[in-house]
Amino acid sequence: MSRMGGRSDISDEKEISDKKKHKIHLPNFGNTVSSRRFRFLPGDAVICVVIALFCAAFILGIFLYRKQDDTKEKYVKITVNGEVFLNHPMSLYSKPQRYVLPTKDGQVVIDISSEEARISQSDCPDQICVKQGALKKIGDGAVCLPNRIVVQIVAGEKGEDSGIGSADATSGILDDSGKTPDAVAR
Numbered sequence: 335m336s337r338m339g340g341r342s343d344i345s346d347e348k349e350i351s352d353k354k355k356h357k358i359h360l361p362n363f364g365n366t367v368s369s370r371r372f373r374f375l376p377g378d379a380v381i382c383v384v385i386a387l388f389c390a391a392f393i394l395g396i397f398l399y400r401k402q403d404d405t406k407e408k409y410v411k412i413t414v415n416g417e418v419f420l421n422h423p424m425s426l427y428s429k430p431q432r433y434v435l436p437t438k439d440g441q442v443v444i445d446i447s448s449e450e451a452r453i454s455q456s457d458c459p460d461q462i463c464v465k466q467g468a469l470k471k472i473g474d475g476a477v478c479l480p481n482r483i484v485v486q487i488v489a490g491e492k493g494e495d496s497g498i499g500s501a502d503a504t505s506g507i508l509d510d511s512g513k514t515p516d517a518v519a520r
Contacts (some may be wrong), residue, residue: 338427406489408472410451412444423490424448437481444485451485508515 406467412420414435432454434512440457451474452470463485465480475486 358500368482407474407490409490410446410469411484411486411488413486415482421488424451424487435483436480437483439480442478442481442483444483451487453483453485 337500346480365517383416408424410424411418412433412435419435425448427446427448430445433444433446435444435456436440441455442457442463443455445452445454450470452468453463453466456478456480458465458480460480463476463483466476469485469487470477472487472489475484477484
């Protein structure tokens, strides 16, 4: 017997060997069925309904906003160096017109018709404004940063013309014929 508590050294060895026999059990995730299952509660249903209503309202709002823009007349607005050069209804362009705006590096060519506007030619190095393509919907726009020219399709009420469309790219004044001296409409 040992001096402590009357145990023998043999029983100590037996305890150690019993401890070694115990194996660590890892959970088997693939084959076991959890005893705790997810239950769909009434609060979960309320949350799902609220999310579905929010999504439906969002989609309906987008649809109605676009429908509202279709009723407004489309205007083409050209801004040069921060000043409005042209702001006219697109319906005035039954025949396509071309505007040639001189710039410090060459020229920018803008084509406008009753259906679309586009920057068709520019002397800027990256040609992003030309690659933008046709501007057809309200909110579409093309920007030529090196030449500081912006072409936009904006909304307006029928019969409403801003009257600002007579600004010139350099001086803001029209010549006697009513045309801008630096821009040529073809």
